[in-house]
Amino acid sequence: MTPPLAIPTQEPQSAGGSSTAAVDDTSGTTSCSTDACDDTTSGSESGTGTGSGSTTDASSSGGSTSSGGDTSGDSTSEGDTSGPDPAPDGSACTIDDECLSGHCDIIGALGGVCSECSEEADCPAGGCTPGNPLTGTPSVCNLGQPGDGCESDDACDKGLSCAEIIDVPGIISVSTCSECVSDAACDGDDSCQPDYDIPNLTGVLECVPDDSLADGLGCDPANGGAAACASGHCVPASFMGVLSVGVCSECTDDDDCGGALCEAPEINALTGLIAGQCV
Numbered sequence: 001m002t003p004p005l006a007i008p009t010q011e012p013q014s015a016g017g018s019s020t021a022a023v024d025d026t027s028g029t030t031s032c033s034t035d036a037c038d039d040t041t042s043g044s045e046s047g048t049g050t051g052s053g054s055t056t057d058a059s060s061s062g063g064s065t066s067s068g069g070d071t072s073g074d075s076t077s078e079g080d081t082s083g084p085d086p087a088p089d090g091s092a093c094t095i096d097d098e099c100l101s102g103h104c105d106i107i108g109a110l111g112g113v114c115s116e117c118s119e120e121a122d123c124p125a126g127g128c129t130p131g132n133p134l135t136g137t138p139s140v141c142n143l144g145q146p147g148d149g150c151e152s153d154d155a156c157d158k159g160l161s162c163a164e165i166i167d168v169p170g171i172i173s174v175s176t177c178s179e180c181v182s183d184a185a186c187d188g189d190d191s192c193q194p195d196y197d198i199p200n201l202t203g204v205l206e207c208v209p210d211d212s213l214a215d216g217l218g219c220d221p222a223n224g225g226a227a228a229c230a231s232g233h234c235v236p237a238s239f240m241g242v243l244s245v246g247v248c249s250e251c252t253d254d255d256d257c258g259g260a261l262c263e264a265p266e267i268n269a270l271t272g273l274i275a276g277q278c279v
Contacts, residue, residue, distance in 0.1 A: 108172035115139035127155030249276030
């Protein structure tokens with residue numbers, strides 16, 4: 001009977017065994033046993049960090065590096081308290097100093113946006129058309145054309161008046177150079193009606209004849225809007241309960257739909273006004 005093969009076993013190494021710790025040959029040092037390395041470093045670990053293994057101090061032409069990862073060649077000064085560089089137009093801001101242009105236009109409760117202007121006085125040739133912080137659109141100087149932003153009639157071309165087009169108390173108020181402020185500026189039976197540009201938070205007031213506005217266009221329910229709409233229905237639409245504007249629509253209520261339901265008009269911040277319709 002053949003005797004069983006003897007399989008050599010490896011003697012387990014104790015924590016204080018004699019395994020060899022490799023040291024980089026390029027450093028000019030030689031390898032040493034764990035016991036020797038421990039003896040060498042046990043008295044010199046103060047200030048170099050602690051760890052589960054031995055610590056090797058290494059120096060190079062790039063500066064010294066501690067076991068904690070700190071580099072003596074760090075170019076950042078601990079005393080440097082300077083803020084970020086001024087931002088370009090269209091960037092969010094809270095004060096003028098944050099903008100390259102030197103103008104942070106605060107658009108009511110919507111916030112601020114770095115812009116070419118923040119008031120009419122910044123624009124010698126016209127007014128300042130407000131931007132939109134929600135889309136990163138900066139405020140810009142204009143020439144006083146219809147729909148351009150203004151604070152006074154002086155910013156508008158001859159024959160135009162500065163009229164309020166959007167007003168949400170405590171949040172935003174926008175005025176633009178317009179053909180009219182009231183019906184008094186219009187000929188005959190024409191009425192002064194709003195033409196809204198909701199995505200850009202602006203618009204213009206214009207004189208329009210009766211029965212001329214298509215569904216989905218803006219109208220003033222309190223100022224002859226129903227007569228100006230071809231459908232005969234100028235219905236208020238609300239956005240988040242804060243902005244309310246009139247919209248020419250197919251219906252005002254269910255009675256206008258012959259048994260169908262009247263779906264109320266809407267304000268979409270991205271696309272604009274949506275007419276009410278029978279569904």
